[in-house]
Amino acid sequence: MAFEFIAEQLAQQKLAHRLRQRQCIAEQQGAKLFYQNKEYLNFSSNDYLGLNQHPEINDAFHEGIRKFGASSCSSSLVTGFSYAHQVLENTVCEWLNKPRCLLFNSGFSANHGVLHALATDQTQFWLDKLSHASLIDGAFSGKAKVKRFLHNNYDQLEQLLMQKKLPNNLIVSEGVFSMDGDRADVNALQNIAKKYDSWLYLDDAHSLGVIGDKGQGSTSINPDIDIVMATFGKAVATSGAFIACNEELHDFLINFSRHYIYSTAMSPANAWATNKSIEIIQREHWRREKIAELSALFSSTLDPEIELIPTSSSINAIVIGDELKALEIAQKLKAKGIWLTAIRPPTVPNGTSRLRVTISASHNLQDIKSLAENINKVIH
Ligand SMILES: Cc1ncc(COP(=O)(O)O)c(C=O)c1O
Known part of the structure; x- marks a missing residue:
């Protein structure tokens, strides 16, 4: 049969818990995201300066x-x-x-x-x-x-x-x-x-x-x-x-x-x-200054035992290692209204699955505190 590899590779992805699927987002407004009638705080967007919908x-x-x-x-x-x-x-x-x-x-x-x-x-x-x-x-x-x-x-x-x-x-x-x-x-x-x-x-x-x-x-x-x-x-x-x-x-x-x-x-x-x-x-320099301020708050509120890759950008990576564990943490955070995608192989090397937190100029101090405190709870 022609193109048998298509079904085979999909089945393999499923078995390895790596099947990628999209989620249809209803709306993105600043730091908020709306999905299936629920509101989430979005920490997965690359809109670093909060300019979307400006x-x-x-x-x-x-x-x-x-x-x-x-x-x-x-x-x-x-x-x-x-x-x-x-x-x-x-x-x-x-x-x-x-x-x-x-x-x-x-x-x-x-x-x-x-x-x-x-x-x-x-x-x-x-x-x-x-x-x-x-x-x-x-x-x-x-x-x-x-x-x-x-x-x-x-x-x-x-x-x-x-x-x-x-x-x-x-x-x-x-x-x-x-x-x-x-x-x-x-x-x-x-x-x-x-x-x-x-x-x-x-x-x-x-x-x-x-x-x-x-x-x-x-x-x-x-x-x-x-x-x-x-x-x-x-x-x-x-x-x-x-x-x-x-x-x-x-x-x-x-x-x-x-x-x-x-x-x-x-x-x-x-x-x-x-x-x-x-x-x-x-x-608008304040947008860059705000990212720096919020990133500092995030790393200081996070439990010191949680390994955060040092950064001076919007991207804060917490390496979890195991794929399923990273997925489980992301799922638990989602239940608490925090949208944070787990990044897994092949996007990152095997054994380095992670939470990729993006901090943007549209977040506020309370958003960041809530994120860090929830991560502290969920990881332990
Ligand atoms: C480092 C890097 N280069 C290139 C790209 C591709 O850019 P675009 O999304 O505009 O295709 C991306 C983003 O996905 C990226 O992260």
Whole structure:
């Protein structure tokens, strides 16, 4: 029978308690989420700055629809690239102080699209072990050689680079790691890149908006990062993504990145709303300050025996280890009105199932106290 593996693999997932299913959320309002007529405090959202449903962004969306339409109606190289896209690209360039910016429909397609375009047989990618699936898939999608180094282990990275054999070397890391919330040392990475005549590619999905005095992410720490990718689907609270880079790479991607060329351009209304969101992110510092304040309260209220990965981002990971135990804890918290998804393999390595708590600017002190106290009770 054709495609027998489909039923087989689903059955295996079920047996291993790993069958993934979606839950249809009725509404998300600030820190609250509504599901099956019940209200929950949401600690699983990537809306780090609490900008979803911001009236100015919603208005910009409506204005964008009126001015440019909901759809771009074609790919960027045909007629899909509009004034709204140009304005957004310019805004990102100014914000990050980079010469060029190129928009993609998602962070996944940006990562995949760029790495695939650079993956010649004379290219070697050096990926942090905890890189996102889109980076891994992009790196392996072409003819390039791929080597993964231990998470944030730059001694090992240097040892590997000393033996590099190919002329085009790209170090790939995340700025803030998605499932751990810890950070790469971007200065160290950029120095290593320079020392070994390589480039640095930084996925700033979880840094943008949250890190830097104006939320510029890792470029606020090191302005020389060769290629920066970030998604608009997290702190920016719209959707899509960008690549910030030099002029030559920008032109190369327009000509050779299949994800860019053969895909309908981002909705111009979305681009217009994203531009507004970035304006708010740059001026409303209190949102970043609040995340820092609430994160400090969370770690100080949590039982000291509970292991929290140190972070200076919105992501607070509590490693539980066993998958079923992590699921059970998440289930118990849900019964108490706290929505906290258990993250399990293959998203994280075996034996490191965890609770991934995201603290956002829309939470308040009481939300965080209630979360920490409930986690203390449920874990013990
Ligand atoms: C580190 C990282 N890179 C890329 C992506 C993909 O971004 P998007 O959701 O816009 O496809 C994500 C999010 O899922 C992510 O966590």
